[in-house]
Amino acid sequence: MSSPTLQVCRECGGGAPVDAHFCPQCSKILTLGRHGDYFAFLGLPRKLGIDAEDLEQRFRGLSRKFHPDYFYNAAPAERRASLERSSYLNDAYRTLKQPITRIEYLLQVEGLAPKNPQEASRQVPPALLEEVFALNEELDEIRDLRSGGAPAEAWKSRLERARRPIEAKRVEHEAQLEELSARWDALVESGAGERDRRAALEALRDRFLERNYITNLLAGIERELNAAL
Amino acid sequence: MSRAVGIDLGTTNSLVAYVKDGVPVVIRDRSGDGLVPSIVSVAEDGTIHVGREAQRRLLTDAQRTVYSVKRFMGKGAEEVRGEARHLPFRISGEAGGAGGSGGVVRIGLGDREFTPPEISALILRELKHRAEAFFAAQGDIDPDVDRAVITVPAYFNDAQRTATRDAGRIAGLEVLRIINEPTAASLAYGLDKRHTGLIAVYDLGGGTFDISVLRVEDGVFQVLSTNGDTYLGGDDIDVLLMDRVLADMTPVASGFSRTPEAVQAIRKAVIQAKWDLSERDDTEIRVGEYRKRITRAEFEALIQPIVDRTLGPCRQALADAGLAASQIDEVVLVGGSTRIPLVRRAVAELFGRAPHSELNPDEVVALGAAVQADILITGNREMLLLDVTPLSLGIETMGGVMSKIIMRNSTIPATGSEMFTTGVDNQTAVDIHVLQGERELVGDNRSLARFKLRGIPPMPAGMPRVQVQFQIDANGILSVSARELRTEVEQTIEVKPSYGLTDEEVERMLLDSFEHAEADFEARLLIEARNEAETVIQATEKSLRASDFAEIDKAELAPGEREKIESVLSGLKLVLNATDRETIQKWTKALNDATQHLAEVMMNRSVSAALSGKNVNEV
Numbered sequence: 011m012s013s014p015t016l017q018v019c020r021e022c023g024g025g026a027p028v029d030a031h032f033c034p035q036c037s038k039i040l041t042l043g044r045h046g047d048y049f050a051f052l053g054l055p056r057k058l059g060i061d062a063e064d065l066e067q068r069f070r071g072l073s074r075k076f077h078p079d080y081f082y083n084a085a086p087a088e089r090r091a092s093l094e095r096s097s098y099l100n101d102a103y104r105t106l107k108q109p110i111t112r113i114e115y116l117l118q119v120e121g122l123a124p125k126n127p128q129e130a131s132r133q134v135p136p137a138l139l140e141e142v143f144a145l146n147e148e149l150d151e152i153r154d155l156r157s158g159g160a161p162a163e164a165w166k167s168r169l170e171r172a173r174r175p176i177e178a179k180r181v182e183h184e185a186q187l188e189e190l191s192a193r194w195d196a197l198v199e200s201g202a203g204e205r206d207r208r209a210a211l212e213a214l215r216d217r218f219l220e221r222n223y224i225t226n227l228l229a230g231i232e233r234e235l236n237a238a239l
Numbered sequence: 240m241s242r243a244v245g246i247d248l249g250t251t252n253s254l255v256a257y258v259k260d261g262v263p264v265v266i267r268d269r270s271g272d273g274l275v276p277s278i279v280s281v282a283e284d285g286t287i288h289v290g291r292e293a294q295r296r297l298l299t300d301a302q303r304t305v306y307s308v309k310r311f312m313g314k315g316a317e318e319v320r321g322e323a324r325h326l327p328f329r330i331s332g333e334a335g336g337a338g339g340s341g342g343v344v345r346i347g348l349g350d351r352e353f354t355p356p357e358i359s360a361l362i363l364r365e366l367k368h369r370a371e372a373f374f375a376a377q378g379d380i381d382p383d384v385d386r387a388v389i390t391v392p393a394y395f396n397d398a399q400r401t402a403t404r405d406a407g408r409i410a411g412l413e414v415l416r417i418i419n420e421p422t423a424a425s426l427a428y429g430l431d432k433r434h435t436g437l438i439a440v441y442d443l444g445g446g447t448f449d450i451s452v453l454r455v456e457d458g459v460f461q462v463l464s465t466n467g468d469t470y471l472g473g474d475d476i477d478v479l480l481m482d483r484v485l486a487d488m489t490p491v492a493s494g495f496s497r498t499p500e501a502v503q504a505i506r507k508a509v510i511q512a513k514w515d516l517s518e519r520d521d522t523e524i525r526v527g528e529y530r531k532r533i534t535r536a537e538f539e540a541l542i543q544p545i546v547d548r549t550l551g552p553c554r555q556a557l558a559d560a561g562l563a564a565s566q567i568d569e570v571v572l573v574g575g576s577t578r579i580p581l582v583r584r585a586v587a588e589l590f591g592r593a594p595h596s597e598l599n600p601d602e603v604v605a606l607g608a609a610v611q612a613d614i615l616i617t618g619n620r621e622m623l624l625l626d627v628t629p630l631s632l633g634i635e636t637m638g639g640v641m642s643k644i645i646m647r648n649s650t651i652p653a654t655g656s657e658m659f660t661t662g663v664d665n666q667t668a669v670d671i672h673v674l675q676g677e678r679e680l681v682g683d684n685r686s687l688a689r690f691k692l693r694g695i696p697p698m699p700a701g702m703p704r705v706q707v708q709f710q711i712d713a714n715g716i717l718s719v720s721a722r723e724l725r726t727e728v729e730q731t732i733e734v735k736p737s738y739g740l741t742d743e744e745v746e747r748m749l750l751d752s753f754e755h756a757e758a759d760f761e762a763r764l765l766i767e768a769r770n771e772a773e774t775v776i777q778a779t780e781k782s783l784r785a786s787d788f789a790e791i792d793k794a795e796l797a798p799g800e801r802e803k804i805e806s807v808l809s810g811l812k813l814v815l816n817a818t819d820r821e822t823i824q825k826w827t828k829a830l831n832d833a834t835q836h837l838a839e840v841m842m843n844r845s846v847s848a849a850l851s852g853k854n855v856n857e858v
Binding site for chain 1: 415416456457459461611614615616618620623624625649650651652653654710712713
C-alpha cells in the first residue's frame with residue numbers, strides 16, 4: 011500500500027506535497043485533509059532516535075507558523091485549518107516526545123499495533139510466564155499472611171523481595187527496547203528490505219508488549235504496598 | 240477602529256488594561272485607582288452599583304450586595320452550600336451534576352435573582368465603561384470597547400471557563416480569548432527582559448490558587464504543567480480570622496448582633512489586620528468597641544494550613560513537568576495574597592530561591608491579558624503563548640469508570656477521539672457522558688456534559704463505527720463532533736451542560752438590552768418566538784415518535800389528521816429561521832391548533848393508563 015504524496019489546496023486548487031503546511035502557489039495555510047504521519051508532519055524521518063532539543067525547536071517553529079493566535083482575523087476556513095494543524099502538531103509533539111509512546115506510534119503507523127491493546131496487555135507474554143507464575147504464588151502467600159494478621163514488616167519485606175526480579179526484568183527490557191530502536195534506525199538508514207524491517211518491528215512489538223505487562227505488574231505490587239498503609 | 244482590552248476578572252478586584260505603543264498599561268480612574276472591587280450591589284430602587292460604591296454598601300445594605308462571585312462560576316448549588324456561612328446574599332439553584340442538567344447557582348439580591356455569569360457581566364460592563372471613558376477622554380474617534388481577552392485561573396475547568404466566556408458575551412463583549420492568569424503574568428514579566436529558561440508562576444489570589452511551570456525560549460511561552468485549587472485563597476484566610484473574632488466576641492455579649500452588615504464590618508476589620516501584618520509584627524482588629532491584638536506569629540500559625548495546601552500542587556506540577564525544584568530558573572509571584580511574608584518564605588524554601596515581585600502582583604495579570612489582546616488583533620508575532628489543559632478529559636465507560644481521552648497538561652489546542660458502537664440491533668442513538676478530572680471513578684470527577692448521539696444509520700448491533708472527536712480549543716474549552724465511519728454520516732449532538740447556561744439563556748441575559756433597549760426588544764421577541772416554536776416542534780415530534788402513535792392514529796385520529804400535522808410541522812420548521820416574527824408566530828399557532836386533538840387523546844390515554852395500574856381503593 012503506497013501512501014499518498016500529494017494534497018490539493020482548497021483555496022486555489024493547486025497541488026502541494028503531502029507534508030507541506032502552506033500552499034506553494036497561494037501561500038495559504040492548507041486544510042489538514044490528506045497528510046502523512048507525525049514524523050513527516052514534523053519533518054523527521056521515521057526513526058526512533060530523536061534529539062530532544064531538535065524536536066523542541068521544530069515544535070516551537072511550527073507553532074509560530076500556524077497557531078490560532080495568528081489567524082484570529084483570517085477567513086473562517088483558514089482559522090479552522092490553523093486550529094486543525096495546531097492540534098495535530100500538539101498531538102504529534104506529545105506522542106514523539108516520550109520514547110515509549112514513540113515506539114507505540116511507530117508500530118501503529120507500520121501496521122503492527124495490537125488490534126485490541128487492552129486485550130493484549132492482559133495476556134501474559136510467553137517470555138514472562140515463569141516470572142509471573144512465581145510472582146502470583148508469592149502474592150497469594152503474602153495475602154494469606156496479611157489476612158492471618160502477620161505484622162506489616164514481615165509481609166512487606168517479602169513483597170519488596172518479590173518485586174526485585176520484576177524490576178530487573180523492566181531494566182532489561184528498557185535496554186532491549188533501546189537496542190531494538192537503534193537497530194530499526196540503522197535499517198531505515200541503510201534502506202533495508204521489507205523482510206528485515208518487518209522482523210525488527212516484530213521484535214520491537216513483542217518487547218513493547220512485555221514491557222507494558224511488566225509496568226502493570228509493578229503498578230499492581232505498588233497498589234498492594236499502599237493498600238496496606 | 241474600536242478598542243480591544245485585557246481584563247483580569249478577579250475574585251476580589253478586577254482590572255482592565257490596554258497596549259499603548261507596544262507597552263501594556265492599566266486603565267485607572269481619575270484618582271489613579273486601577274482596581275475595581277469585584278462587588279455588585281442592587282439598591283432598593285433597582286439601581287445597580289459596581290466596584291467601590293458596592294463595596295461601601297456591604298456595610299449598609301449587605302443582603303443586596305454580592306462579592307467573590309468568581310467562586311460560584313460554573314458551579315452547581317449543592318457544591319457551594321458550605322460556602323454560604325458568612326455570605327450576606329442568598330444562594331439557591333437547581334441541582335446539577337450527574338443526574339440533572341443545567342444546575343446553576345442563583346444569587347438572590349433583594350427581589351431579583353442573578354446567575355454568577357450575570358453578576359460577572361455587570362463587573363465586566365463596569366470595566367468596559369471605564370475603558371471607554373478613558374479612550375473618549377484622550378480623544379479617540381471611536382472609543383468603543385467591544386473585544387477583550389479575559390483571564391481565568393489556570394486550574395479552572397471547562398464549566399468555569401465557559402461561564403466566564405458567557406459573562407463576556409452577556410456584557411456585550413466579543414471574547415477574543417480566555418487565557419490563564421499565571422501564563423498572562425509570565426507574558427507581562429517577559430516583556431521588560433528577554434527571558435529564557437524555566438519559570439514557575441505561583442499565583443495565590445482572593446479565591447483561587449494556581450501554579451504553572453513554563454519554559455520560555457525564542458519568545459515562545461510554553462506551559463509544561465499546571466496545577467492548583469480553585470477554592471483556595473485570601474477569602475479562606477479572612478474566614479479563619481472572622482471565625483476567631485466571632486468566637487471571641489460572643490461571650491462578651493457586647494450588644495453585638497450578628498446582622499449581615501455587622502459580619503461584613505468584621506470582615507472588613509480582619510482584612511485590614513491581614514494587610515497590616517504584611518508590614519508589621521502586630522496589629523489590632525477593631526470592630527466598633529471591640530479590640531483584639533494579634534501578632535504576626537499568631538497569624539502565621541493560623542494560616543499555616545492554608546499555605547501548606549499550596550505546596551502539594553507545586554510539587555505535582557514540578558513532577559508533571561519532569562523537573563526538580565532546583566532546576567527552576569525564576570519564580571514569579573502573582574496575586575494579592577503573595578504579599579503575606581509567610582507565603583513568600585514558603586515559596587522561597589520550596590524552590591530554593593527568592594521569588595520575583597518587581598511588578599505589582601495585583602496588576603501583572605491584566606497587563607499580560609492586554610498583551611495577548613494585542614497579539615490577537617494585530618497579528619504581532621513577537622511572542623506566543625502555548626498553554627495546557629489543566630485536567631484530563633474523558634468519558635464514562637462500563638462500570639462507572641472514567642476513560643481518559645485527553646491527558647492533563649496536554650498543550651492546547653488538542654484533540655482526542657474515541658470509537659463507539661451500538662449494543663442493540665438498529666439502535667440509532669448513543670448516550671455519552673463527558674467528564675473532567677484525574678480520578679478513576681465517574682462520581683469523583685467533574686461532570687461536564689451529557690451528549691446524545693443521534694442519527695446513527697440502523698445496522699446490526701456492534702456494526703456502526705461512530706468516531707467521536709473531542710476538540711479543546713485555545714481557550715481550553717471543549718467541543719464535540721461525531722461521524723459514523725462506514726457511512727460517513729455526520730451525527731448531530733445535543734449538549735446538556737451539567738453546570739451552565741444554554742446559548743438561549745445567555746442570549747436572553749444580554750446586558751445590551753439595558754443600553755439599546757428598543758433594538759433589543761424586537762430581537763428578544765424574535766428569539767422568544769423562535770424558542771416557543773422550537774418547544775412546539777419538539778413536543779409534536781415527540782408525540783409522533785411515541786410508541787403507541789400508530790395505534791392512536793388508527794383508532795382515534797380523523798382521516799387526514801396526521802398528514803395535516805406533518806405538513807404544518809414541516810412548514811413551521813421552514814420558517815423557523817426567518818427574521819419575521821409574525822410569520823413564525825402564525826405557523827406556531829397553526830401547529831398548536833393542528834395538534835390540539837392529538838394532545839388531548841394522548842393525555843387521556845396516559846391518565847387512564849396510570850389509573851389502570853392501581854386498584855380502585857387507591858383512587
